[in-house]
Amino acid sequence: MKILNIVGARPNFMKIAPILRQLRHYPEIDWQLVHTGQHYDDNMSKIFFKDLEMLPPDIFLGVGSCSHAEQTARMLVKLEQVMQEYKPDLVLVVGDVNSTLAGALAAAKLNIPVAHVEAGLRSFDRSMPEEINRLCVDCFCELFFTTSRTAGDNLRRTHIPEEKIHFVGNVMVDSLYHARDRAFNSPILEKLQLQPQQYAVVTMHHPSSVDNREVLSSLLDTIAILAEQIPIVFPVHPRTTSRLQDFGLQNRLSFHPQITLTSPLGYLDFLKLLSASQFVLTDSSGIQEDTTVLGVPCLTLLENTERPETVIGGTNVLVGLGRDRILEAAFRILDGKAKVGCIPELWDGKAAQRIVEAIVKWWNASHPQSVFNFSSSAQQPTPVEVLGVRS
Incomplete structure (x- = not known):
């Protein structure tokens, strides 16, 4: 099984890092990481790879800054070339930035299944560029990984089949616990x-x-x-x-x-x-x-x-x-009247484990000739008081 993981901007890096850690437990999965270069300087990119203990990307496209249209178009051209050469069985995109949209659209045009981490999020404000990206990406997907039950409800209202929606929790929290x-x-x-x-x-x-x-x-x-x-x-x-x-x-x-x-x-x-x-x-x-x-x-x-x-x-x-x-x-x-909250359901540091297990189940169901087992060594973080500051 070959998975192409696509990132491009600072929020993507925190979301992909725990997924890549989980993928390493599955020798049956061959994967590559593509960095589009949407964020590219040291403070917005390189230092995050270091802090998140990620190896450099396998492919760096160097798209850089420009208008939304031009940036997305550059990514589409380069990502299409990457996909045609690598021939992935699944393209995995995270979040809602232009890199997310370009990766999903390029894959869909090549009839490659797409998995979207943070699917179903909606602000219902189409003046936000991210909302346009979210709406478009969720039109192309085979696997929808959601952070909340509300996100799943948003997808069901657009007639996404139930079996494609996976409530897995929040991979951002995985990175937080890990760090x-x-x-x-x-x-x-x-x-x-x-x-x-x-x-x-x-x-x-x-x-x-x-x-x-x-x-x-x-x-x-x-x-x-x-x-x-x-x-x-x-x-x-x-x-x-x-x-x-x-x-x-x-x-x-x-x-x-x-x-x-x-x-x-x-x-x-x-x-x-x-x-x-x-x-x-x-x-x-x-x-x-x-x-x-x-x-x-x-x-x-x-x-x-x-x-x-x-x-x-x-x-x-x-x-x-x-x-x-x-x-x-x-x-x-x-004045001492701050709002007190609680941690949402499944924001427990195990979202990436659930994501990779769901991908394995999907693969096994659609490729019975090459079934492989779940990893017994997958990371099992135990959430504790996070940084010792708040009680």
Whole structure:
């Protein structure tokens, strides 16, 4: 059995790492990892391979940054060539970035079965590029791996057959559990001169947050107001850096004594930074998940989320982009009234094991002449208190 795994952007790396660890337990499976190069610099790519203990990709396409259309088109051309040469039995894509869409579409055009990790997620907001990708990818798949029962319900409403939907849990959580000990030893707090529970973290990179000058300017003002109450660490995404320069706002926060601006951090450093923070202000889907698992209050700069379980049962609160709502929610946390959540169902560190077992069952059912057994040495993580910060 030959599996082609496709990644391209920072969130993909955390999702694929635990799956590749599980695949190594199955000598009957030949697999390759393709990195499209959607994220390509050291801070957004190379350091994540190191922190996640991943070997370099088998194939690096070097697509780079450009418009959505051009980037996806470049990926399609190059991925088609890779698939024609490698001839995989299954193409596995993760998440909802342009690399995910290109991988699924290229495979579908070549009549290669597609497996989608994080299938069925929906924000129901088609102004989000990721939502368009999610909708399209789920049109092409043979195997749908979901993080929640809600995601499965979304797929059933589009008449996806029940036998193709597999509720496996969240592979992002697998990576978090796997990295917890090394993240605990990160020196990032000492490096930034921070004390646990005495600072907040801000991240912004979503188009709705940073692509409009008026919106971005207002958010910067809101961050400055928050910084009067609590020190803030702001790892600045390359997209945000570019927009700050385009709009002439690059110095707006630079000289504030309570705000620390950094380059994007590696996975271990950022995990430690999140775990020890008092709260997080973000527009990142992955951070909504991480904070729920870590028990850290999260204020999300969106009006909707494709991960409703982080709001319904987790620590996440949707605050949108308006200053008053953001400040009201932040001040509640500072007043000791933070939302308390719990870890969602099957977010237990075993999602990748379930994914690979489901792939093996699918293969055995469709290829009775080459059946192989489940691995007895598959990783069996036991979730514990994650980084020793939250009780």
